[in-house]
Amino acid sequence: MFPKNQLDSIFVEEDQIPEEFKLSEEVHQREYLSNGEMHTWSGEVHEVLSPVCIRTETGLQRKLIGTYPLCSEKxxxxxxxxxxxxxxxxxxxxxxxxxxxxxxxxxxxxxxxxxxxxxxxxxxxxxxxxxxxxxxxxxxxxxxxxxxxxxxxxxxxxxxxxxxxxxxxxxxxxxxxxxxxxxxxxxxxxxxxxxxxxxxxxxxxxxxxxxxxxxxxxxxxxxxxxxxxxxxxxxxxxxxxxxxxxxxxxxxxxxxxxxxxxxxxxxxxxxxxxxxxxxxxxxxxxLDAKNAAIITSKADVKLAVQETVLGALSFNGQRCTALKIIFIHSSLAEGFLEELSAEVAKLKIGMPWEQGVALTPLPEPHKPAYLKECIADALANGARVVNAHGGESCESFVYPAVVYPVDKNMKLYTEEQFGPVIPVVPFNDLEEPIQYLIDSTHGQQVSIFSNDDEEVAALIDPLVNQVSRVNINCQCQRGPDVFPFTGRKDSAEGTLSVVDALRSFSIRSLVATKLNDSNKHLINEIVDSNSSNFLSTKYLF
Missing domain, CATH: 3.40.605.10 (Aldehyde Dehydrogenase; Chain A, domain 1)
Incomplete structure (x- = not known):
């Protein structure tokens, strides 16, 4: 565990970066592909600064990776x-x-x-x-x-x-x-x-x-x-x-x-x-998502904690499928928060090249300030940060914050934080999280944690009409890629999966004719001569 207020210790000097992970040189892109040619750009460029900060004599500085063209409307x-x-x-x-x-x-x-x-x-x-x-x-x-x-x-x-x-x-x-x-x-x-x-x-x-x-x-x-x-x-x-x-x-x-x-x-x-x-x-x-976990009084708390950590903090919570709000039955809240805080504390923080690292710097420059604002808003409205060091930050790095009890008066209740903050909402009646999903502008996925078959069944039927995927005793996720990936409300339009995507980017077309001797001959001639790529009986292997 890191010393208090010493998050900057995760950042290193240039010569401390392992050789195999260093960029051999900065990438200054001056080309773009258009009309089958690589065109040279000599105009304005955008500097690409890594979320990885380098320790220098003047303090921590985001490492310059390179630049790319800022082309115009022309x-x-x-x-x-x-x-x-x-x-x-x-x-x-x-x-x-x-x-x-x-x-x-x-x-x-x-x-x-x-x-x-x-x-x-x-x-x-x-x-x-x-x-x-x-x-x-x-x-x-x-x-x-x-x-x-x-x-x-x-x-x-x-x-x-x-x-x-x-x-x-x-x-x-x-x-x-x-x-x-x-x-x-x-x-x-x-x-x-x-x-x-x-x-x-x-x-x-x-x-x-x-x-x-x-x-x-x-x-x-x-x-x-x-x-x-x-x-x-x-x-x-x-x-x-x-x-x-x-x-x-x-x-x-x-x-x-x-x-x-x-x-x-x-x-x-x-x-x-x-x-x-x-x-x-x-x-x-x-599009946007605010996926909820509903942990009922009949859930396996240990399993719910494990899946919450994975679901809420994988890639620092920067996933549309991340668990972004946790509803916990009041009877389990104290034990859940204690175990969740303990598991968060076990996560390794550091640089992206470190083996086993779980939490790394954030790429969006404005994100640390936004997360700090969300946490401050929750605190001002009666919540607290449950885990040690939760919400502490240094430059591009923000340590995960478990915030409880969150309610509808707080930004974290409705806004998609897209970062390492875990809002936890206590409830006593299952109608409360169901109503949350009904009222939400998002409708991608939900996770249900319960070992009671009747309870789970009673939740499945209303929730499949609110979100596109209901996960039972596991985190929200996109894969496997053969499964349909979509959402309701403001969370998606169209469906993506290996097969669905092919359909999404195409339309059914047909060639048709009356079945008579003349047309039979005509079609056979076209097929036999392989003169049409559409009207064909070729079989792909």
């Missing part, structure tokens, strides 16, 4: 026109390409990015402060997701390789692309969650505008040449710059067919309103 529009041209109203090379050929391109791309694993993982660690072990997991999970997507598309295409005959009409039903996709990922999983939308959008034949997240930008730079080399010209285009400057005009143009964003519901709402024909815009969104 470059963003050029990228949009490249994507529009590559799609060419559905007549472009990519949207009309066979499924087998698109899969081949994605496979080649995957081989190329695996070669960049070491540098991407290291940048992931330095840019957002994610532990090296978890950064490795994020990269590996992303590759696994790509291969799972390929397998799912093969299955989907096999099912579509046959003809259906109904009421004298013969038809073949397949999925076709939607158009130009604007893809914006989150900072907390800047590789994995970005690719869980980007890859299915791409493999289904859409063309892309890809804006990396503000935190977690540089790690995509080593992948740009693979995008350029593995896909036709203009299919993948990157846009850099301040989102509030370059994104509005893209939406106003009406040329974006799909908006995929993992981030704020407020931002998503504002962007959708800018589109001149919202009915033509498909949105696939992963």
């Amino acid at each position: 470059e963003a529009d050029a990228a949009l026109q490249a994507a529009v041209k590559a799609y060419d109203n559905g007549r472009g090379e990519w949207p009309t390409m066979s499924v087998a050929d698109r899969i081949y391109c994605v496979e080649q791309f995957t081989h190329r990015i695996i070669e960049k694993k070491a540098v991407v993982v290291k940048l992931l660690m330095w840019e957002i402060g994610k532990s090296y072990a978890d950064s490795l997991k994020e990269f590996d999970r992303t590759v696994e997701y790509i291969y799972a997507t390929i397998d799912a598309l093969k299955d989907l295409d096999r099912q579509s390789s046959k003809f259906s005959i109904e009421q004298g009409i013969v038809a073949q039903i397949r999925r076709s692309p939607l158009g130009v996709v604007l893809c914006m990922g989150p900072f907390n999983y800047p590789l994995n969650e970005t690719f869980t939308t980007l890859i299915p959008a791409l493999i289904m034949g859409n063309t892309l505008l890809f804006k990396p997240p503000k935190h977690g930008t540089l790690l995509h730079y080593p992948l740009l040449e693979a995008f350029r080399d593995c896909f036709p010209k203009g299919v993948v285009n990157t846009i850099y710059g301040r989102g509030n400057k370059i994104i509005p005009d893209l939406m106003k143009s009406g040329q974006v067919n799909v908006l995929t964003l993992i981030g704020s519901s407020k931002v998503a709402n504002e962007l959708k309103k800018l589109h001149p024909k919202v009915n033509r815009l498909r949105a696939i969104l992963g």
